[in-house]
Amino acid sequence: MGLLAIIGGSGFASLPSLSVIDSRPVETPYGETSAPVARGRLGDREVLFLPRHGPSHHLPPHGINYRANLWALRASQAERVVALAAVGGITPAYGPRVLAVPDQIIDYTHGREHTLHDGVSGTVGHIDLTEPYCEDLRRALIAACARLGRSVVVGGTYGATQGPRLETRAEILRYERDGCDMVGMTGMPEASLARELGLCYASLAFVVNWAAGKSGRIITMKEIEENLVSSVEPVMAVLTAVAAENRAA
Ligand code: HPA
Numbered sequence: 439m440g441l442l443a444i445i446g447g448s449g450f451a452s453l454p455s456l457s458v459i460d461s462r463p464v465e466t467p468y469g470e471t472s473a474p475v476a477r478g479r480l481g482d483r484e485v486l487f488l489p490r491h492g493p494s495h496h497l498p499p500h501g502i503n504y505r506a507n508l509w510a511l512r513a514s515q516a517e518r519v520v521a522l523a524a525v526g527g528i529t530p531a532y533g534p535r536v537l538a539v540p541d542q543i544i545d546y547t548h549g550r551e552h553t554l555h556d557g558v559s560g561t562v563g564h565i566d567l568t569e570p571y572c573e574d575l576r577r578a579l580i581a582a583c584a585r586l587g588r589s590v591v592v593g594g595t596y597g598a599t600q601g602p603r604l605e606t607r608a609e610i611l612r613y614e615r616d617g618c619d620m621v622g623m624t625g626m627p628e629a630s631l632a633r634e635l636g637l638c639y640a641s642l643a644f645v646v647n648w649a650a651g652k653s654g655r656i657i658t659m660k661e662i663e664e665n666l667v668s669s670v671e672p673v674m675a676v677l678t679a680v681a682a683e684n685r686a687a
Pocket residue numbers: 524525526527599604605621622623646647648649650
């Protein structure tokens with residue numbers, strides 16, 4: 439059975455309550471990962487951890503080697519992957535400090551290496567992405583929130599934007615018309631690469647700001663940072679609870 443892996447995003451260059459057993463660089467056919475893959479204990483469960491922006495948060499969303507990261511996790515025996523995602527909230531239920539487990543994605547990114555079926559290795563492949571997240575792991579995240587008595591918004595559409603800039607007010611209105619509830623910069627191609635690799639991937643999103651135009655004010659890094667800091671405790675609680683239930687470890 440495989441391990442539970444956690445991909446850390448903004449605010450999670452490391453996991454505060456992870457006791458690291460070892461940390462190894464993994465060679466991949468796609469080049470370097472964002473960081474060595476750490477193996478450690480969360481509560482009494484063994485998990486893998488990889489910070490997608492690197493150990494010192496130096497990689498911008500479009501500079502992340504998503505292919506290497508996902509490939510390295512699978513090579514390290516990951517079976518399930520929880521992707522942490524700091525997001526901007528668009529629709530009313532997704533205000534700052536809300537936890538959410540999205541169920542759909544719209545991809546607005548461009549120019550990223552986004553597939554393993556790139557025609558170079560001789561394979562042409564088409565994966566189904568009707569349901570872009572692993573339902574089993576989504577349910578585990580939602581159940582963990584319920585056990586802990588933490589409120590969570592179940593579902594929602596994640597709009598993956600190119601970044602690193604934040605959006606214009608008109609862009610957010612357009613994404614809202616498209617059906618997006620939240621925006622973030624790293625959810626794609628991470629989710630589709632995970633599917634290509636047969637990994638069970640879901641996202642634990644936490645809202646760190648109202649998206650552009652939704653609060654009537656401009657967005658400051660101060661508010662984002664404050665909300666990131668406040669998200670650490672609830673996110674760690676949910677991760678620890680999900681790891682405890684992971685049948686694989
Ligand atoms: N837009 C895009 N990505 C984000 C945001 C946002 O407002 N907040 C956190 N990640």
